[in-house]
Amino acid sequence: MPNHEGFSDFFYASTDGLKLHARIYGEANATGWPVVCLPGLTRNARDFHELALYLSGSAKQPRKVIAFDYRGRGKSAYDPDVKNYNVGVEAGDVLAGLAALGVNEGAFIGTSRGGLIIHVLGMMRPATLKAIVFNDIGPVIEANGLAHIQSYLERERTPKTRAQATAAQRSVHGKDFPALAGADWDRMVWALYRETDGGLVPDFDPKLVDTVASLDLTQPLPDLWPQFEALAAIPLLTIRGANSKLLSTDTLQRMRERHSKMEAITVAGQGHAPFLETSSLPDDIAAFLDRAEQQNSPE
Incomplete structure (x- = not known):
């Protein structure tokens, strides 16, 4: 089981009064841009645990790392109004958390939905974004990738043991992630589930499934090219899983064309979304973060 040391829990209130949560790593690291980690749709701050430990402790330039639980995930309160589970509200929650922490700017890492939230933050508060890492996300979401997410969320069951949970996740995702070892799947299960008297349950509000199930994938999905183009001056690294169904190679190429200094990494043997640790x-x-900050420094 991953080490639970190395972070503190931070709770704050959203503008509409929900109690929200983030993990803070490397609180004593006062130099360098802080790193803000934003997880995927049904995921939580635990996804970034190993990466956060590295960035806050082992990296050449140790940084403060802030990993958020959106409303309805992890240790954040569930919202009684399912309509508030949207990227606009969640972007506002992130800004509220940063304000409560006294953080005005930082480098942002967004996995899947986290990357969509970064697109929104670029419109709401562009000065906050000093560097960006997109993990398997861009301004265009492939419908077959969303259909895959719809399918496995609808089939989500309550396993009795961690072994059952690991087997279930490998059954759903194994073909897209042949590069992963047993310990990787164990970390995924540790991050995704919480224990109850009846076994393990996914650590998010079940109503989130409704927000995905209601999408009509027979209609064209809106893109975020205007929002992406607004990020053109911000250092950007895009990570894509070679087997991703959500971020296509065509979209990645178009991103390069519209952000001439974008760096990109394709991760062999992984799908949506690569395990960043x-x-x-x-x-x-x-x-990448060190280069971006060095280039930003005045001569």
Whole structure:
């Protein structure tokens, strides 16, 4: 089981009064841009645990890392109004959390939905974004990728043991992630589920499934090209799983064309979304952040 040391819990109130949560790593790291980690749709701050430990402790330039639980996920309160589970509200929650922490700017890492929230933050508060890492997300979401997410969320069951949970996740995602080892799947299960008297349950509000199930994938999905183009001056690294169904190679190429200085990494043997603590990704991310900050420094 991953080490639970190395962070503190931070609770704050949203503008509409919900009690929300974030993890803070490396609180004593006062130099360098802080790193803000934003998880996927049904995920939570635990997804970033290993990467956060590295960035806050082992990297050449240790940084403060803030990993958020959106409303309805992890240790954040569930929202009684399902309509508030949207990227606009969640972007506002992130800004409220940063304000409560006294953080005005930072480098942002967004996995899947987290990357969509970064697109919105670029419109709401562009000065907050000093560097960006997109993890398997861009301004265009492929319908077949969303259909895959709809399918496995609808089939989500309550396993009795962690072994059953691991087997279930490998059954659903194994073909897209042949590069993962047993310990990787164990970390995924540890991050995704919480224990109850009846077994393990996914650590998010079940109503979130409704927000995905209600999408009509027979209609064209809106894109975020205007929002993406507004990020053109911000250092950007995009990570794509080679087997991703959500971020296509065509979209990645178009992103390069519209953001001429964008860096990109394709992760072999992984799909949506790559595990950021695997392979050379922690070093790659840390090096990108160091380069971006150095280039931003006045001569």
